[in-house]
Amino acid sequence: MLKHATAITEVQLSPGTPPSEALLLSDTPWVARGYVADWPLVKAAARGADDALAYIAGFYQGRPVNAFLAEPEFEGRFFYNDDLTGFNFIQVNTQLTQVFEKLLAFSTSNEKNPALYVGSTQTSAWLPGFNEAHPLPCNLPEPMTSLWIGNESRVAAHFDFPRNIACCVLGERRFTVFPPEQVENLYVGPWDLTPAGQPISMVDFHSIDYAQFPKFKEAEEHAQTTTLEPGDVIYLPNMWWHQVESLSPINGLVNFWWQETPGVYGSPTEALKHAFLSIRSLPLHQRKALKTMFDHYVFAETTEHLEHLPEASWGRLGGISDTLARQLRAELTNSLKR
Numbered sequence: 001m002l003k004h005a006t007a008i009t010e011v012q013l014s015p016g017t018p019p020s021e022a023l024l025l026s027d028t029p030w031v032a033r034g035y036v037a038d039w040p041l042v043k044a045a046a047r048g049a050d051d052a053l054a055y056i057a058g059f060y061q062g063r064p065v066n067a068f069l070a071e072p073e074f075e076g077r078f079f080y081n082d083d084l085t086g087f088n089f090i091q092v093n094t095q096l097t098q099v100f101e102k103l104l105a106f107s108t109s110n111e112k113n114p115a116l117y118v119g120s121t122q123t124s125a126w127l128p129g130f131n132e133a134h135p136l137p138c139n140l141p142e143p144m145t146s147l148w149i150g151n152e153s154r155v156a157a158h159f160d161f162p163r164n165i166a167c168c169v170l171g172e173r174r175f176t177v178f179p180p181e182q183v184e185n186l187y188v189g190p191w192d193l194t195p196a197g198q199p200i201s202m203v204d205f206h207s208i209d210y211a212q213f214p215k216f217k218e219a220e221e222h223a224q225t226t227t228l229e230p231g232d233v234i235y236l237p238n239m240w241w242h243q244v245e246s247l248s249p250i251n252g253l254v255n256f257w258w259q260e261t262p263g264v265y266g267s268p269t270e271a272l273k274h275a276f277l278s279i280r281s282l283p284l285h286q287r288k289a290l291k292t293m294f295d296h297y298v299f300a301e302t303t304e305h306l307e308h309l310p311e312a313s314w315g316r317l318g319g320i321s322d323t324l325a326r327q328l329r330a331e332l333t334n335s336l337k338r
Contacts, residue, residue, distance in 0.1 A: 002205055005176060005223035008234065018138040023235065024163075025260075029177055029224060030235050036167045037231030039134045041252070045170040045230045049107065049250040052170045053100040056147070056252075059127035060096050065118050067092045067099050068150075072112040076153040076246075077204065078195055087195055089115075096126065099149070106151055107249035117150020117246070119196060123254070136165065136256060143258040150246055157186060157201035157243040161269055162257040164236040168228035171248030175234055176205065176225045178241040185219035186241060191276075205243055264325045274332075 013019060013032040023030060036042055045052040070078055070089035079088050099118055106113040123130045123145045131145050144162075149170070157178065166175075178186065186201040194200065203213050210217060227247070228234060236242055238259070279290055296305055297317060306314055316324060 002176065002208075002220055002223050002225070004220045005225040008175070008177065008224045008226040010226075016137050019235075024138065024140075026235065027237050029237065029240060031226050031228070032233050032235075033229075034231045035233045036134070036136075036169070039167075039169065039231070041134060041169045041254075042231045045252070049170060050104060052252060053104065053250070056127065056130075056149075057097050057100060059123075059130045061126070061128060062095065063126050064093045065096045065099065065121055065126065067094050067116060067118050070115040070153075072114055074115065075206075076115040076151075077206075078115065078117075078153060078155055079200075079204075080189065080193075080195070084190065084193070086193075089195075096121075103149075103151055103250050113151065115151060115153040117148065117153050119146075119148045119150075119155075121147045121149075123147050134254065136167075140165075140256060140258040141260060142263070143256040145254065145256050148251075148253040148255065150251060151249055152251075153246045154206070155244045156195070157203075157205075157241045158196075158198040159239045159241050160198065160236075160257065161238055161267060162259045163238055164255055164257050165233055166228075166236065166253055166255040167233045168230055168252075169254055170230055170252030171246065171250055172227055172229055173251055173253060174225065174227045174245040174247055175236075176223055176243045176245075177236065178219055178223055180239040180241070182219045182222050182241065185215040185217075187213050187216065201241065201243070262322060262325070264322055264329065265320060266325075266329065 009028065009030050011023065011030045011032050013023075013035050015035060015038045019032075041052060041055055044055040068078060068089050068091055070076070074088050077088070080086070081088050096118065099116065102116055106116065121127075127147065130147075136143075157176070159180065187203055188199045189202045191199050203209075203216050208216060226234065244253075279287060282290070303318070306317055309317075311318065316328065320328075
């Protein structure tokens with residue numbers, strides 16, 4: 001287990017009170033206890049897991065879900081196989097209600113059970129009406145709301161580009177988070193083969209091999225952690241690494257992903273893929289020159305580097321409008337077709 005993790009900062013938010021803009025744009029995580037305690041699902045969970053699952057099932061229209069199943073020997077850790085050619089779990093297309101039946105059966109069994117979970121299930125598509133019954137009291141720009149539900153499991157540290165508010169609605173969940181700059185110390189696995197779409201840390205936080213991962217000691221110095229109970233929420237800024245552990249026989253989480261920029265601007269992770277293609281294989285001196293250009297034009301913190309030009313001439317060097325975004329997308333699309 002981690003030796004040096006500190007507690008994630010807690011903020012005081014009353015249910016129904018919108019978070020401040022400063023909180024929603026914060027570059028550090030925070031936790032608000034009981035913030036969604038008045039949600040109908042959280043109230044159902046207080047009566048028992050069976051009531052909570054029955055409540056969710058009331059929204060379900062029968063669309064199949066993708067469930068992950070790992071044998072008991074892996075102790076809930078969804079991960080790779082030994083030679084990184086595949087995974088230690090299988091994926092099954094099934095009914096959400098069948099998953100619920102299995103979770104309830106496992107929760108009362110005396111056997112050592114498989115780990116089972118359904119992740120990132122978009123509520124607007126799979127649970128019509130759920131979002132309306134479980135709103136956040138703030139205007140997020142086009143949030144994507146998802147349900148995560150399963151039994152005791154561990155999802156390795158990974159990052160998501162959008163901002164995230166995750167709401168614990170059933171059982172307990174432990175989050176362990178690291179700032180983006182710790183990527184070098186987290187020993188990230190392959191990008192071409194990932195358990196759920198994002199690269200993950202190869203370090204097992206429950207059994208850390210410091211001989212194999214010596215720089216992880218530095219990451220530990222920056223780790224923060226918290227355990228959420230039903231009604232609690234956690235906010236994660238863009239690209240913070242987070243490991244999520246489900247600690248109860250049945251756990252549920254609802255999360256909201258969003259970003260400030262319109263979808264037409266594209267995903268920064270797509271730009272990273274393009275960089276793998278067009279930059280990563282260049283000679284070192286060329287990559288260093290391009291790094292200088294990126295620092296100058298993309299990562300500059302002010303517009304000082306443009307102030308020798310009339311602002312009307314800045315074009316793509318200045319702010320991006322929807323019209324310019326569409327023009328740039330068209331240019332990229334045409335170039336990638338060559």
